[in-house]
Amino acid sequence: MPSNDSQQRLQALAALNELAQVLNAALNLREVLDRALEHALGLLNFSTGWIFLHDEQTGYSLAVRHNVPPALPYPGPAWQGDCDCQELCRSGRLDKTVHLVTCSRLRGALGDKWGLARHVSVLLRSNDELLGILNLAMAQWGRIGPFEQHVLATAGNIVGAAIVRARLYEQAKIRRVQEQRALLNLSQDLLLSEALEPALQRLARVGARLLEADACAFIEADELAGRAVLRAAHGWQLPHDAPWPVSLDATSPHLWYLPERANELAAESLSPLPTLLAAQGFMGHLGLAVELGGVPVGTLMVNTHATRHFFEEEGQLLALLGNLLIQTLERERLSQEALAREKLEQELDLAREIQASFLPDCCPHVPGYQIWAYYRAARQVGGDFFDFIELPSAPGQAAPSAANRASSLVVRGSKRFVQQSALRDCYNAQRLGIVIADVTDKGVPAALFMALSRTLLRATAIDGRRPDEVLQRANRLILADSRAGLFVTCFYAILETATGEVSFANGGHNYPLLWEAATGEVRQLRAQGIVLGIVPDPRFEVQYCTLQPGDVLLFYTDGVTEAMNLERDLFGDERLTAVLEANHQRSPQEIVHAVLAAVASFVGGQSQSDDITMVVLKREVGER
Known part of the structure; x- marks a missing residue:
């Protein structure tokens, strides 16, 4: 059986250990002081106590109290001013950690004091810094032995360390708030x-x-x-x-x-x-x-x-x-990327305007025929193009008079971006060249190659030579001038406006579709030939057909037939043929819109992946 002293020491040690654990779990200063006073009173069975905190600037202030007698109401005059323990501490006469002091506040108080007259004053320190005083009240004749003093001194050290830790924690919180505010301000400044x-x-x-x-x-x-x-x-x-x-x-x-x-x-x-x-x-x-x-x-x-x-x-x-x-x-x-993109957009806008200047700004009106053209690039600029070339009369044909030219030339259609005010008389010719072409690329490279190809084709065709000869010569010029490794598909036709005869040659382009009023069927205009810009001396076949009244001829690029839906199916020639069959009685402009509507419905919201170009030529009924 342990002795009473040993048992007392073990109990005190356990109580001090519990005090340390409780204070280690406390974070803010108020919680530390409340728990410290509660457990300090319980160490030696005290019932009343209080803690003063010390500050070099403001002196002592009551921080926490527990079970004080009615004679010491708070707030009240008994707690105002300094007391003897504070004065003794200030003068250095409290030279030990634990002192027994007659309480000046209890001495001067009026009312029920519960028999309390003195208190044990425990100095709360951190090294040489005085943090405060822990006072535990007792009766006039109360005593405290060396062991109890040692226990209270140890408790005072534990409480002092907890006070320092709580203050550091609060300082750290304040510092974190200041850091966060500084980082927020810095973030806003950097953003602006x-x-x-x-x-x-x-x-x-x-x-x-x-x-x-x-x-x-x-x-x-x-x-x-x-x-x-x-x-x-x-x-x-x-x-x-x-x-x-x-x-x-x-x-x-x-x-x-x-x-x-x-x-x-x-x-x-x-x-x-x-x-x-x-x-x-x-x-x-x-x-x-x-x-x-x-x-x-x-x-x-x-x-x-x-x-x-x-x-x-x-x-x-x-x-x-x-x-x-x-x-x-x-x-x-x-x-910087946005500025570069903006500059590129501006340059592409300029390129689009320049490219648009290469395309006809209006469609010709030829007596007895209706013509409509449409062009839409997949990007800001593209590689498709079309052209109408007024050709000189063939040998033996009489040139149209100035009077006839002035009276018969009226614009029927235009590209979607041409203002009505820009439309003007374009052509009144017995022979009209029609070009549709597609450079095998997209974007700026295709646009540059398109400009070269269009210029060479027009320069070659302007003197009225046969379609196959035009493609042969244009091919040689493209090969001589181009080093980009690009090539172009091209379909070139010449319309004899008086007779409706069409001569044509094909440079690897999509076969135009001809709806014939006589049969009510659609057939392709086929002619052998390969794309321009690949081999030096290709052979091109020239073929002929005659447009009868009511016939409709649809030129197009692969942006129409290769439009793809979500299932990666192509729009295809069959669907295009069906649209032409269903709308042959309508005007060329309406036929173009019908094709566009059918393509848009088929792709189901998919973005346009290739340039789309169409030219529709229709011979009016009653014309011979």
Whole structure:
């Protein structure tokens, strides 16, 4: 059986251990003081007590109280001013941790004091700093022995440590709030900054202040030049005549030799520091590799002139600054890309206008015929084109008189982007050349090749030579002038307006569809020939047909028949033929719109993948 003293010591030790555990779980100061007083009273079976906190500026203040007698109401005059224990402490006469003091507040109080007259005063300290006084009230003749004093002194040390920890926790919370506010303000400033350099400089200033460092810098990895460049710096001593940004390491874009953390940077570096960095005399170092899209783009680092160990929390704060830096760099990259895209859009708009100038701005009106053309590029510019060429009369044909030209020339149709005011008299010819072509590419390369091809075809056809001869000569010229490796499909036809006879040749293009009123059927205009721009001397076959009144001839590019739906099925020749059969009685403009509506319904919202061009020629009924 243990002795009474041993049992008392074990109980006291258990109580102190419980006090320590309870206070370790408490985070805020109020909770620490409440639990500390409650458990301190229970150590030696006290029932009344209070704690004063000490502050160098304001003195003592009552922080917490428990079960005080009616003579000491709070708030009240009994708690105002200093008391004897505070004065003894101030004068240095409380030279031990635990003292038995006659309570001046109880002595001067009126009313029921529950027989209390004195208190045990336990000094709450952290090393040499006085944190406060724990007072446990007792009767006039109460005594406390050495063992109890030792227990209370130990409790005072535990409570003092808990007070310090709680204050540090509150300071850390305040610091975190300040850091978050500073990071939020920095984020907003970076977001509103229109230029990259001022934004980076501000980030360096804020980084040094938040981490309480002497310097902060961002060193960018210039991969193209193979060097490391100082892009932003705060707290660095730089040469006055140095160009900005300053080259930090002319031999390596990545500062691989710098440690992540260092107390003495130069000593802990894996390689001698670059001259400019060594000249700064930095000791403490905390660095962060900055990556953009998984690619290292530089180093963000803070430094001190004195030795310093940076903690994990400070590394996390630097990582937050690094995230803001990455966002700033990414925003600048996106901004530059947007400017480049805007410039490209402007250039493409200009290219579209230039390309549009190569296409006819109106369709001709030829007596006895209706003509309509349509063109829509898949991108800003495309490779499809069509053309109408007024050809000279064939030998033996009389040229139209000026009077006839003036009276018979009326515009019937135009491309979708031509204003009505732009329409004008275009043609009144006995022979009309019709071209439809498709460069085998899209976008700007196709547009440039289209301009070349269209110019060469028109120049070749303008003198009225046969369609097969036009394609042969245009092929030679394209091969001679083009080095782009592109080629063009082309269908060229000549309409004899008086008779309706059509002579044509095909350079690997889609076969036009002819709806014949006499049979009520659609047939293809076939002629042998390959695309232009591949072989030097291809053979082209010339074929003939005659348009009778009511006949409809549809020229088109593969953007119509190769339109694809969600199941990756093609619109195809059969569907196009069906649309022509169902709409042959309508005007060329209405036929074009019917084809477009059928294609749009078929693709079901799929984006246009290729240029679409159509020319519809219809001979009017009653014309012979």
